Amino acid sequence: MNQRPPSGRARPGPVYDDAMKILADDDLGALLSVVGVEGAAKRLNVELAASTTKVDLLARTPAGIVHVEFVKDPAPDLDLRMVDYRVRLRRGHRVTPISQYVLVLRDIEVAGHYCDVDGQLACTWTVVRLDELDPSVLLAEPTTAALAALAGGTPGQRAAALTQAAKLITARTEPDRRLVLLDAAATLASIVLPRSTISTALEEATMPVLIRDTPLGREWYEEGREEGRQEGRREGRREGRRAVVRLTALVLRRSFGDDERLDAIAERLADLPDEERLDRLDTATSLEQLAR
Secondary structure: OOOOOOOOOOOOOOHHHHHHHHHHHHOHHHHHHHOOOOOOOEEOOOEOOOOOOEOOEEEEEOOEEEEEEEEOOOOOOHHHHHHHHHHHHHHHOOOOOEEEEEEEOOOOOOOOEEEOOOOOOEEEOEEEEHHHOOHHHHOOOHHHHOOHHHOOOOHHHHHHHHHHHHHHHHHHOOHHHHHHHHHHHHHHHOOOOOHHHHHHHHHHOOOHHHHHOOHHHHHHHHHHHHHHHHHHHHHHHHHHHHHHHHHHHHHHHHHHOOOOOHHHHHHHHHOOOHHHHHHHHHHOOOHHHHHO
16 A cells, blocks of 8 residues: 655555556456456445555455555555454454455565564465566456566566557557546656656557546656756746846956956856845955956
8 A cells, every 4th residue: 555656756655556446446356367367347446344444455256355465665554554454354244254365566675474472463465566477467467567667577578568558458458448547557657657658658559649638648748848948947937047147248358358257256246135135246346346
């Protein structure tokens, strides 16, 4: 239940969890197959009994209750949380088998068990690492294809997997579902790939217009526009200061003639408020007075 990108502009909310939950909504059986749970399954309410605690994914299968947590960043208390989740689940399902899984979204260490210091409480769960999976397995279905960039490989191989995923999703889904899955795929790929690589990979899937139509694509587009506006304002301020320096140097040169100190004095005077700078230029009788 981790929430933030590893670098770059932070996106609000648990975006990676949300992307994973989109995949669970799209095809629960396909997503559960990634952690090794096969067969029919029904999504359950993730709010645990007698609390407002929510797990990432909860489902009922013929074999029992399946609980899955999605983990992107190291969490020192994950083991205790898994124990707590199990106890709370047991309150509502006293005789039903419960299977717990942690689906690891990037290369971090995650424990698969907990044992209390006095040995009186122990709990285990299955850890599934996406970076240890074969991307070709994930590329079998549109839902799991959204995870393909997180499978093992070099950055180039991951970018290629994202392109293949985008092509598969585009070819095998209707427009509304397509945009949702493409957005999830791009969001999840940003865990391991820079934005420029993601954009290039999606463009190679011949769908640059489609990705702009997704929520993530629109966010990137707006961020780019805002960054452009900010850079324009910064450049405007820089150009404005350069103009002040040039004008100040001209006034100094006309008043005191050429001098090797003149440019440095003009630079310092340009940092002053306009009224103070003009007052100093008006009252100064020598460059020495301005240089002090």
